[in-house]
Amino acid sequence: MSNTNTPPGPRERDTSHITGHEVLAGVVQVRQGSLKALLWQRARPPHPNRWALPGGRLGPDETVESSIRRQLAEKVDVRELTHVEQLAVFSSPGRVPDKRIVATAFLGLIPCDTDPELPDDTAWHPVEALPETAFDHEEILLAGRERLRSKLSYTNIGFALAPPKFTVSELRDLYSAALGYRVSATNLQRVLSRRGALEATGETVAAGPSGGRPPALFRFTSRDLQITDRFAVLRPPA
Amino acid sequence: MSNTNTPPGPRERDTSHITGHEVLAGVVQVRQGSLKALLWQRARPPHPNRWALPGGRLGPDETVESSIRRQLAEKVDVRELTHVEQLAVFSSPGRVPDKRIVATAFLGLIPCDTDPELPDDTAWHPVEALPETAFDHEEILLAGRERLRSKLSYTNIGFALAPPKFTVSELRDLYSAALGYRVSATNLQRVLSRRGALEATGETVAAGPSGGRPPALFRFTSRDLQITDRFAVLRPPA
DNA sequence: ACACGTTTTCGATCCTAAGACGAAAACCCT
DNA sequence: AGGGTTTTCGTCTTAGGATCGAAAACGTGT
Numbered sequence: 001m002s003n004t005n006t007p008p009g010p011r012e013r014d015t016s017h018i019t020g021h022e023v024l025a026g027v028v029q030v031r032q033g034s035l036k037a038l039l040w041q042r043a044r045p046p047h048p049n050r051w052a053l054p055g056g057r058l059g060p061d062e063t064v065e066s067s068i069r070r071q072l073a074e075k076v077d078v079r080e081l082t083h084v085e086q087l088a089v090f091s092s093p094g095r096v097p098d099k100r101i102v103a104t105a106f107l108g109l110i111p112c113d114t115d116p117e118l119p120d121d122t123a124w125h126p127v128e129a130l131p132e133t134a135f136d137h138e139e140i141l142l143a144g145r146e147r148l149r150s151k152l153s154y155t156n157i158g159f160a161l162a163p164p165k166f167t168v169s170e171l172r173d174l175y176s177a178a179l180g181y182r183v184s185a186t187n188l189q190r191v192l193s194r195r196g197a198l199e200a201t202g203e204t205v206a207a208g209p210s211g212g213r214p215p216a217l218f219r220f221t222s223r224d225l226q227i228t229d230r231f232a233v234l235r236p237p238a
Numbered sequence: 239m240s241n242t243n244t245p246p247g248p249r250e251r252d253t254s255h256i257t258g259h260e261v262l263a264g265v266v267q268v269r270q271g272s273l274k275a276l277l278w279q280r281a282r283p284p285h286p287n288r289w290a291l292p293g294g295r296l297g298p299d300e301t302v303e304s305s306i307r308r309q310l311a312e313k314v315d316v317r318e319l320t321h322v323e324q325l326a327v328f329s330s331p332g333r334v335p336d337k338r339i340v341a342t343a344f345l346g347l348i349p350c351d352t353d354p355e356l357p358d359d360t361a362w363h364p365v366e367a368l369p370e371t372a373f374d375h376e377e378i379l380l381a382g383r384e385r386l387r388s389k390l391s392y393t394n395i396g397f398a399l400a401p402p403k404f405t406v407s408e409l410r411d412l413y414s415a416a417l418g419y420r421v422s423a424t425n426l427q428r429v430l431s432r433r434g435a436l437e438a439t440g441e442t443v444a445a446g447p448s449g450g451r452p453p454a455l456f457r458f459t460s461r462d463l464q465i466t467d468r469f470a471v472l473r474p475p476a
Numbered sequence: 477a478c479a480c481g482t483t484t485t486c487g488a489t490c491c492t493a494a495g496a497c498g499a500a501a502a503c504c505c506t
Numbered sequence: 507a508g509g510g511t512t513t514t515c516g517t518c519t520t521a522g523g524a525t526c527g528a529a530a531a532c533g534t535g536t
Contacts (some may be wrong), residue, residue, distance in 0.1 A: 018477085019257075019258075019296060020257075044389065060257075061331050063329045063330055063331070064327050064329040064340070086326055088324055089302050089327055091296070091300075093298065093299050102302070102326045102342075106521090107501080168484075185485095186485085186497080187523065187524065187525085189485085189486095190486095190523080190524095191522080194522070204531095207483070207531075207532045208482090209533080209534095211481075211483070211529075211534070212481090212483025212532055213482085213486060213531040214483090214484080214531065215485085216485080275502060334482090405513085407513075422496080423513080424496085425494070425496085426492095427514080427515095428515095433496090444503090445504065445505095445512070448512080449502090449511045449512070450513060451501055451511080451513040452502065452512090453512075453513060454514080454515080
């Protein structure tokens with residue numbers, strides 16, 4: 001019995017439960033002060049008129065990572081995707097009617113200073129007020145938002161939502177929109193700086209119409225995901 | 239073009255890249271002072287004699303979660319599996335020769351006080367000195383160890399490796415084995431207690447043969463995974 | 477021009493949690 | 507009874523985040 005659960009050899013007997021595999025991505029961006037998700041409206045059944053995540057079938061020579069990038073290229077310019085990561089597998093047998101399709105879900109991030117051209121059936125929707133979604137795509141999207149929110153706390157993932165240069169206030173608004181609550185600009189500045197994630201460019205920009213001190217411009221020191229090391233609580237001997 | 243990437247309707251044209259799906263689990267346990275993984279030795283090609291993770295094909299009416307639990311039941315008593323979580327999807331086209339099989343990998347934990355009966359071809363192997371493994375199973379296992387190590391820091395996941403009651407020293411040895419470095423019993427006690435993850439049972443056990451103060455017995459307050467809330471660095475307004 | 481409101485920025489202080497260390501407690505054995 | 511052992515507890519130190527307020531640098535209205 002221990003050999004029943006093996007990746008089978010060339011001669012195969014049971015193909016009945018070979019399942020289709022798709023990749024899906026919750027692609028989010030902060031626009032107009034709130035977190036928006038990229039959705040396209042289905043034309044054909046199942047679930048016509050409902051809104052779905054971008055994605056599609058896994059090709060024969062792809063990893064799930066290369067597949068989701070290929071599929072997203074049909075929606076947005078890939079260079080605008082600053083971060084893509086695996087979320088989870090969604091595999092309820094009934095998640096797609098009449099078919100057995102397992103989905104690998106991804107989270108994708110786009111910086112707020114880019115406004116990709118979208119196909120006609122595609123639009124941004126606020127994550128906190130989604131339209132009627134197809135399949136289990138709302139669940140996937142909410143899982144993605146949770147992942148984003150926790151990673152904003154303990155990584156430098158803000159770089160993937162922020163423009164190359166920004167003021168602390170802009171960054172605060174960005175974090176506030178993504179997290180769903182107001183954060184302090186002072187603390188955001190200090191916390192990210194102390195971690196080495198943020199640095200001043202030296203430039204400043206003109207004050208707003210209502211006056212005020214002209215803000216300084218900052219940038220993220222790295223565009224690669226870095227985890228704050230102090231979260232290793234029971235630390236190894238330095 | 240926006241409709242090419244949809245879970246297709248009843249009439250289907252392209253089934254060429256329908257891929258098989260398997261579930262695999264890195265099941266680990268602390269025994270004899272180090273972290274061990276459950277592996278079984280393959281008899282047939284591909285990769286005969288190499289050691290493989292438990293798992294198998296995804297059935298038609300299962301989620302990946304129920305599937306991995308079913309498959310693991312063939313190896314160990316399911317009630318001994320105190321924690322199972324999704325790790326990641328492994329999908330390199332060449333990861334299994336002559337076949338396209340996508341794997342959903344899991345991490346499984348077994349408390350150190352249980353010694354499951356194993357099939358003849360199955361044995362525990364130290365994770366830091368693995369035998370020759372089949373496919374990409376070593377990579378999966380190492381990813382599982384990393385997940386475990388980080389979760390030991392910021393969750394109460396120790397409950398899944400520990401017996402129902404234990405002394406602080408036993409717990410320290412457990413954490414040391416899983417983390418790969420010595421941790422301080424004093425701090426481990428205080429950190430987990432302050433988080434509310436640990437509580438004293440009131441009982442004590444006899445001192446060891448070499449004397450010493452009789453240690454007190456502790457238990458984890460919860461057997462559900464709980465994340466330390468202080469890791470929300472930019473905290474919401476309480 | 478000057479006072480005032482506004483916004484950003486910086487510094488000082490407080491608080492909490494974790495690491496390090498040593499003393500005290502409670503046992504063993506001789 | 508005394509010395510060795512292990513556990514346990516308390517205190518000190520360190521570090522990062524929270525809070526607050528002052529200072530800087532700009533607009534606007536009078």
